[in-house]
Amino acid sequence: MTDPSTATVRLGRSGLVLDDREETLLCASLFYFRLPREVWEARLAQVRATGYRAVDVYLPWNFHETAPGVWDFEGRRDVGAFLDLAHEAGLAVIARPGPYICSEWDGGALPAWLALEDGLRLRQAEPRFLAQVQGWFDRALPLLAERQWGRGGSVVAVQLENELDFFDTHDRHAYLTALRDMATGHGIDVPLIACAGQGELIGATGGVEGVAPAFNFYPDDRSPFVEAEVRRYADLVGAKGLPLLVTETNRAHTTLRRLMASGATLLAPYLQASGYDFGYTPSVGNWGDPGGFMTHDYDFGGFLSPVGEARPETADARSLAALARTLGPALARATTTAAQGIRVDVATSDSPSQLILDGGGTLTGVPNLSEEAGLARVPTGLGELPIALAPLSCALVLQDLPLAGFGLPGVLRFANADLVGADEHGLRFASRLPSTVAFSAEGETPTVVDLEAPTAGEPKRYTIRTGATAWEVEVLHPEDVATPDGTAGVLSAPPPEPEPLTEATRIDLETRTGETEAHELAPSSEAVGVYRGRTHYTAAVAGLGELLVEGAGDIVDLALDGTALPSFATFGATVRVPLAEASRLDATVETWGHANFDDSRLPGLAIGSLRGLGRVWAIGSSEDVTALWTVDGGEQWAGDPAPVRTLAGWSSTRIGRPVTYRRALPVDGTGHYALHLDGLQTPCEITVDGASRIVSPNDPWVHLAPGEGREVAITMAHWPVDSGGATLLRLEPVRDWQVEAQPDHALLALSQKDGAGTAIALPLELAPGEEAWLDLPVPSGGCSLRFEGEQVRVSAFARGELLGRVWLDDAARPKFTGGDPGRLWIPGSWNTGAVRLLVHGTAGGDRPRLVRVTAAASPE
Structure with a gap:
């Protein structure tokens, strides 16, 4: 172990220099929050055995502040213990405390309740947000400061924020200055860095003195232009006497070699050591169409699988790391x-x-x-x-x-x-x-x-x-090629054949308490304390013909007079719900996760967007407003007065040029309305009474509050196609809701209750909307569990933890992204011989059935 009195770390032209040892560093992402504590030491040893000398470690704010003012740094949240193990393993650590981390993690680690505070603006130099960040940094940064490399610890650099150049931070300099000052105020004296997600140096660092730029490159591995791009950035930072730090990139060592030859002195392929999202922690957003659900199995094909399998790329890792050590x-x-x-x-x-x-x-x-x-x-x-x-x-x-x-x-x-x-x-x-x-x-x-x-x-x-x-x-x-300590590297054997699990016990337990509170309007999940979990709503709808649901997310299950409707997961897009003379509406909304990446195409994909049923309206009337729009074509023609056409009905050869359509809408000044642009082809700008907004084809609706809509202008690029029409709906709020909050800790408590059981054999058939608890015996040790069936969602629990969720063969499910959507993992240290399953049947297809479960042994 290095003598802390002589240990040093500095940032120079040759990179991160540790104890005056100049070496190109290979760094693997390894996240304590995606692994059971019992495997931390072994997983760190696996990384060290590849020859990688460093790990980068996010610290997710909302993993440690589990509710407002409730902090947890114990057990598998003991990040200090993880950092100490990294030091014992001989690994340097690049610590990344955010406050925003992305990482396909629930909300990018920003606590869900922040959006409830009036006036708070996320990721801005704004007093309310900075005060919240200060509370987080006051707890996280001392843990890092006392474990810095120069003080006998593992932390060699601290990253502030994450890919800020993707986000519309209005005053980046002020924001990064505030974060820098918090860090230095807590005694952080190792280098501070900020990574650019799309190459914008000032966008990432704010140009703040004392914050060095780093870069996240995610090229196509087969692109012929990688080298020229990377050399440009090497030259840019080299002119400032700084190294090219690649804090994230692809996993393939072919690409890493190309980056090394192009001047990178830190190579940190993202997720070389994969992990697993236990609990209600995956995000929604990335890579869907336009949105997707991140799988619990968090795997982008790195050299260690989520369950600890050493893949063939570990040999390539040892070879490249040995080359870097040898050339030094x-x-x-x-x-x-x-x-x-x-x-x-x-x-x-x-x-x-x-x-x-x-x-x-x-x-x-x-x-x-x-x-x-x-x-x-x-x-x-x-x-x-x-x-x-x-x-x-x-x-x-x-x-x-x-x-x-x-x-x-x-x-x-x-x-x-x-x-x-x-x-x-x-x-x-x-x-x-x-x-x-x-x-x-x-x-x-x-x-x-x-x-x-x-x-x-x-x-x-x-x-x-x-x-x-x-x-x-x-x-x-x-x-x-030997590991750094001279031992032979080991690849994992092929996984064994999975074992079918056909016997289970159906447990006679409730799936919710039924205890409700009255609310005039449907509240967001966060407003009733559900930051992760489920929220249940009930309202009388007798005499109403159709509902409009705005902003619901994530998984919405409705029932009319007890008859389940198909689920929907539309990321906050507006949905019309015919009531068919029903008198009672029941809704259960499950939070898959909060958006981890700011995406304006749908309401539920925006950073800070809330979850729950959203706003629910009864549609009182509908009026066609496709016609009688006056046209302002700008350069499209000369002449006055302006012609009157249908919306998007102006014809010109000048495609792509903006055309503005104007008219007054028949609003009464006292009610709420929704304007639907049916068939919208491209995003357009809508100005309502002088206030502008962008409307996406993914959610072609505009809500008009009382008094709004007397003057509306819609500007769209001319494209000679039939764009449908425009409809104005008058809305009345649905009132008098009974709401049951079922946060994650309440679901976990239910999953641990005892109850009488009946032995059953799979397949299990359920009615749409029905839920059942099962105890499923599993083989000893670590297991990968795989589920087969249709029209069911399965949540699996063990040792007081949610292992994860799968959604089987349902036309309503969104795209799943990340790892394997059908695999759940029970670590060996959590395996008591059985898992508890909550199985939910969905409507819209064949009868819901959980047909089969298989288990395959996994290493740890």
Whole structure:
């Protein structure tokens, strides 16, 4: 362990320099909040065994402040213990306390109740929000400060915010200044960084002194333009004496090699060590159409699976990490430039990169971006040398490397295998393919030798001579590259065949308490204390013909007079609900998660958007307002008076040019109205009584409060298609609701209750809207559980935790993104021999059925 009195960390041109050791750092994301505490130590050891020297760690605010003013840093929330284990494992930590983290986590870690505070504006230099952030930082930052590298701990850098260049922060300089001052005020003296999600340096850092820019690159792995883009950013920060820190990027080591050759001194592929979202913690938003539900299985294909399987990429990780260690300061201090003269017979980079190594020599990245094997010809001082390229690979070609620093004579003139070790006894390379090396010594003719491809477990050894000088060379298969402590790396065996689980016990337990409170209007879930969980609503609707539901999210289940309707999960888009003469409406709204990324296309995808049933209106009348719009075409024509056309009915050859349509709507000045733009093709700007807003085709509705709508202007780009029409609905609020709040802790308490049981065999059939508790025996140890069926949602519980949720074969379910939507994981340390299932039947398809459950053993 480093003596804390002498430990240092600094940020220089060569990167994050720890104890004066200059080395290109490989860093894996590893999140304590996505793992049981019992596996932290083992998972950290797995990362260290790959040769990665660092981990980046988010600290999610809402994981620790579970309700307003209620803080939890115990058990699996004990981030201090995790950081201590990282230090013991020899891993540096880049700590990322937010306040916003994204990470496909519920709300990006911003507590759900913040949106309830009047006037509070998220991620702004605004007093109410900064006061809340101060409360979080007052608890999180001291934990980091006392564990800084220079104080005997693991923390080598602290990231403020996350990808702020994606967000409309009005005064970025003031906001980042406030966060910086909070950090330094708590004694953070390791480097402060801020990452750009789309390359905007000032957008990420606010231009604040003392906050260094970092970059998140997520290119197409097969893009030929990666190198040129990355070199541009290396040059930009290099001109300021700063390193190129890549705080997030793709997992594939082919891409990481390209980034390394382009000048990155920190490479932190996001989610190399995958995890799992226990509880009601996944987000909604990213990568759907337009929105999706993030799976509990949080897996983007990194070298460690969510359940701890070491995938084949761990061998590539060990090889690249060993190369970085071997070259050390020469690599970290290198400058990057465009390589010249390389000829490749397959798809490759448009402008490959070459590093000019400090002290002599070069390292050149030669990518093969195709799925076919290829051949490259590399110009050298020995003439043009051919090298084989594996599919989807990037050879790192060393040339003219002086060997004196390793205690060896002469120069390594050429090598297209990875140099994974060098000392006075010789050189060690790693390759899956035949390779070539060339050596020279002063006054002697260089020697070029072709090396055979090794097989796993059978390295090739050579003595290479040029005149009187000799070098011992060993060529390893990447799977045989040792871990940093010299032990052999281990890949996980293929998973065993899953075991069918067909027997269960149906437990006679309620699925809710039935205790309600009266509310005049339907409240948001957060307003009744449901930050995660479910909210149940009941109202009388006798005599009403149709409802309009605005802003409901996430999973909405309605029943009319006890008959379930198909679920909907439309991310807050407005929904019309015919009542068919029903007298009673029941609704259950389950929060899958809050939006983690600000997206204006739908109300429920905006950061800070609330959950619950939204606003519920009875439709009193409907009027067609498609006609009688006056047209202002701007440059489209000359003339006055303006013509009158239907909405979107102006014809012109000038497509794409803005056209504005105006009219007064027949509103009475006292009621609420909704304007529906049926068939809207593209986003348009709607100005109501001088106030402007953007309306998306995903939710083509405009709510008009009493007094609004006498003057409406709609500006849209001209496109000669039939855009449908416009309808004005008069609304009356549905009043007198009975509401039962069922937050996550209440559901967890129900899941642990005892009750009489009846043995059953799967499949289990339910009626639409019916719910049932099951106890399902499972094999011992860690298990991946998989569910089969249709028209059911399943929540699985164990040891007082929600393992996760699956939604089976239902046309109403949204797109699931992230990992495997059908897998739930029970860690071995949580396995008491059974899981408790809450099964909910949905309407709209065949009869709801849970057909089958299988279990496959998983490593820990």
